[in-house]
Amino acid sequence: MFRTGVSGAEGGTPSRAQVVHHPMRGNGLAPYPYRLSMYQVPPVQDITVEEFEQWALDRLRVLADIETAAARNQSWPETKAAIEARSAAHLPLHSNSVAQSGTASGAAAKTQELLAERRKDHVSHFVLRLAFSRTDELRRRFLHAETTLFRWKWETEHLAEREAFLRSQDFVWRAVPAEQQQRFREQLLAVHPRMAATFDTESFVQVPWHRVPDLVEKRRVFVHQGTAWIPTKEQTSLVLAEFQSGLQAQLELTARALPRLDEDDRLMPVLEHLSMGSMLGATSDYSSASLVNTDGEAITLTADMVVPLVRQHAPLCMRHLQETLSAKHHLLHQSRLQYNLFLKELGLPVEEALVFWRRSFSQMTDDQFKSHRYNIRHGYGLEGGRHNYPARSCTTIISGFPPGPQETHGCPFRHFSQANLSAALSTHYHISPADQAEILASVQAGHYHVACTRVFELTHAAQGVRRGDGLGQGESVSHPNRYTEASWQRAQQATTDA
Structure with missing residues (x-):
């Protein structure tokens, strides 16, 4: 306490x-x-x-x-x-x-x-x-x-x-004297023409103009000597200004x-x-849920299922890791850690994980792979202190160790250059230049989760996902595993409907 x-x-x-x-x-x-x-x-x-x-x-x-x-x-x-x-x-x-x-x-x-x-x-x-x-x-x-x-x-x-x-409350709103209100009748009615019939029964209060910038911006208020004159019935703007x-x-x-x-x-x-x-702009909360088939039964992933699953359903960060692994047959430490925990959380058993990683590191000898075997099992809580490490959330990935030369971990929306991100969106998702411009604008504003969510919407439009739907009911991307599960569920639903 x-x-x-x-x-x-x-x-x-x-x-x-x-x-x-x-x-x-x-x-x-x-x-x-x-x-x-x-x-x-x-x-x-x-x-x-x-x-x-x-x-x-x-x-x-x-x-x-x-x-x-x-x-x-x-x-x-x-x-x-x-x-x-x-x-x-x-x-x-x-x-x-x-x-x-x-x-x-x-x-x-x-x-x-x-x-x-x-x-x-x-x-x-x-x-x-x-x-x-x-x-x-x-x-x-x-x-x-x-x-x-x-x-x-x-x-x-x-x-x-x-x-x-x-x-x-003790809001300091000064009432506009009746004679002042009549003096500026013409100007006030120019701003509030609907008050013409009731003007003599209306009352106004004056506040510093910078306290109600929304009204000033929309020219919905009369400004005189640094004060904005506001009808008392427009309380919402006044109260919000006081709160802000x-x-x-x-x-x-x-x-x-x-x-x-x-x-x-x-x-x-x-x-x-x-x-x-x-x-x-996103929390890191995530509750693991197994991938399920059309009958509602949990899927047990195998090593053979990983590559097609990731290429079809995973977010760009995990697709980038898999494409790098397929091309180079190797990933550096932070990349391996990020990807291994992601696959574990999706439901890949440790035995299948060892098969997947051994195949992926095909240019290594068995002796060279021993240390990687230990690290894979460690991520599953089977070695060392036996901690069952969770998959990394978007918050952790974006705010964690930034990728250095030759490293491929991290968030593409956060860590890629604009040119590289645009190329990745074209290569992996065939996203049009117009849609890319919207995504890149979100990235420039620091809204990486919004950019990733928009990619999900665009790439699942054929399954009925529209702008604003997000992963479902407006949910934004906050975790790579949640993205993958949502994509998988959309595909399963489309199969059922067909």
Whole structure:
């Protein structure tokens, strides 16, 4: 157990003995009276290391989907649907109305559920705030993702709860005096022509123009002496601006406080792992599932099945390893490790793995192959410390050892030059120049998982996969084995349908 207490406030962290009390607000949900939160007060409570990491990973899954949706230019309804699905599974946040229905005992139980949900939401936000405060780029991405998540919560909240939340805040919005409003009537109606009939009953508030850049960009607001005049009914833009500006300031303060933090040594690897995942816009979670046939029975892979399976269903990183192995009859250490664990996770038994690698290293003598035999068995947890090593996720592959001369491991979208990547896309997948341009644009923006997901969509279009489908239901590529399984399942389904 340890106590959270890291804020973005100037001067570092609050006292470890500090306990923050919130008003009851009359609904029995203190210290979390509302589903909405501006995250202004850091959590000061005891949680386990496991909760610290798991809650942050769950939130990261939601933020990763948000960033993926933005990178793929998905519409707001599509983004909302993605957030809804992922949040329901990993970060549920229900409205107060849930606890107001049913019997008294049932309401009490639901109240406790709401408190648990909001505690997780509160803590996970601040944990990821630490992980994302390390660089300007991470802060920018976190700010966008969290603002989008807040917008989803705001738009899906009940009107009465939104109004109660607003009354609890101290937003500095200055009302535009009536005489000023009449003075600039012509300019205001030019921006809001639909107000012509109701103008005298409308009211406006003024905020610094840079707090509502979305409205300024779309010319949906009158700007006067550095302030934007906004109809009070357009609360969404105002609230989002308050949330974004407040979080941005807190992130900058947290970044300055990070070097002075004396956190538990157990937490630093966790924060490093979280920030690594956040850089990629994808989490590294993956649950192994065996390849199955049309009857639903698990497939036992053999050495003979590996090459055709990889060439037809594996992502570009594994295809590149296999093509290099077929051409050179050898792979260097990191490449062998990456490929061996991938094949193991797919379901290749160790006996068949030894057959596959011995055939592939055909130019070696049996004595030369002995050390490789040991390393292969080691990856299966049968030698040395007998650790059952997992297959490498996209996060690990992209952030791990970069390939040097003659090395072929890593992620082609991350480590290939633009020319080499374009050539690989043409050679292996026959992707058109127009589609390549879209993929390369994602790569240049650092969205490697988006580029790989788009390749999956293009190469499985004949099986009914369309833009935005991803591996299925909008899922982005986060693991080579998951890519391969999704491709295999599509092929099996096509066989069944035929």
